[in-house]
Amino acid sequence: MRKRMTPEESRAAALAAARALLVEEGMSAITLKSVGARIGRTHANLLHHFGSVDGLHGALADEIARDVAASITGSIGQYRLGKTKLRRVVEEMFLAFREQGIGQLIAWVVLSGRRDALEPIESAVAQVVKDITADGDDRPLDRATLGLVLLAVGDSLVGHEMARATDLEHEASYDIAVRQVLAVLGEYQNGVTKGRPGR
Structure with a gap:
């Protein structure tokens, strides 16, 4: 079962995943889909937090x-x-x-x-x-x-x-x-x- 996160926790987790992707694979790897996959969140969830890539x-x-x-x-x-x-x-x-x-x-x-x-x-x-x-x-x-x-x-x-x-x-x-x-x-x-x- 996916852990329930507060909006603040979800946003922080997304940014942490994006930072890891930046170091590991570069900026081109940072998409809403790739970040969502890392933290178990949907594309729609990340759109809610950030509006767009x-x-x-x-x-x-x-x-x-x-x-x-x-x-x-x-x-x-x-x-x-x-x-x-x-x-x-x-x-x-x-x-x-x-x-x-x-x-x-x-x-x-x-x-x-x-x-x-x-x-x-x-x-x-x-x-x-x-x-x-x-x-x-x-x-x-x-x-x-x-x-x-x-x-x-x-x-x-x-x-x-x-x-x-x-x-x-x-x-x-x-x-x-x-x-x-x-x-x-x-x-x-x-x-x-x-x-x-x-x-």
């Missing part, structure tokens, strides 16, 4: 974006408190993008001409910049975040392949990202010189 994709983007943004903000907070190194922040961000399939999701919505579905990710990144910028901090954290996000998206899509093509370890992308962030922020690796580049 586009609605499901939008809800998935929103949930992943919020989770990844919270992870990034937390990592940067630990860095600012001196509890972790910048390289660790970069590693965690790149891993979050990879493991959550954000590159796949972004590529799918862009190539399918549905850029409006990127709004949750756009809002999440904007919130990260807001959350990590303290009053009086005039460093270009917006530029640093932009660079990191773009690098993380590219890495989540083709990081392994491009590392192999250049005969480098995949982890080399972390070092490149750290150097670029330090250059943007004007903070040099030894931690001795701080300020804007050129000072």
